[in-house]
Amino acid sequence: MYHRKETKPTDGELEILRILWQKKKASVREVYEIISETKDCGYTTTLKLMQIMYEKKLVTRNTDSKTHIYQPKVSRESLQKNLLGKIIDNVFEGSSTSLIMRALGENKPSPDELDQIQELLNRLKEEKNQ
Secondary structure, three states: OOOOOOOOOOHHHHHHHHHHHHHOOEEHHHHHHHHHOOOOOOHHHHHHHHHHHHHOOOEEEEOOOOOOEEEEOOOHHHHHHHHHHHHHHHOOOOOHHHHHHHHHHHOOOOHHHHHHHHHHHHHHHHHHHO
């Protein structure tokens, strides 16, 4: 599990985590090939980033074969929750409302997203009234 006191992932590490969350597990070569489709990045840079991520306990590494296989150690949900908590605390002075108002004002939600938001608000109101 990811904890707030741990070092937050860099943008490059987040990109690798997104790949690993999607694939469940991958070698450095597989991750490198996906990243290199959209940006100029060297294999050794990808390798070094993944080694650092292993040291930070963001990923696990299976060394049973010649090719090391990496898996995410932190879940997407856990990381989102903790990074969002830091943003709310540090940027929005603890105000979830300010964060939500800013997010909805800057990024216009689709009608489907608005329906999902409304469902969440209704559920939260029901829980509060019980």
